[in-house]
Amino acid sequence: TYENSLNDKSLSAVIGGATGFFVGTDAAYLPDQNFLIDIVGIQDGTPDLTGCAIAGTSTSLGFVASQSVFNVIYPSGKSWND
DSSP: OHHHHHHHHHHHHHHHHHHHHHHTTBTTSSTTTOTTHHHHOBOTTOOHHHHHHHHHHHHHHHHHHHHHHHHHHSOTTOSTTO
16 A cells, blocks of 8 residues: 555665664774764774674664654654554
């Protein structure tokens, strides 16, 4: 339905925010422009399990940051999770 497609769009945008923060974990990708490198950047030599935890944290931070914006913008009952 049309309403469901609107919900899917907002969920997709929030997932995009999570993905954007995940890209911030790559310390080698544009390090001069990566504002997340000091927070969630995974440097060479980081143990694998620690890297997994950092990557999960970065994704969660991106999701929460993006969803917070949608919580402010969207009226009550209109968000994908309402």
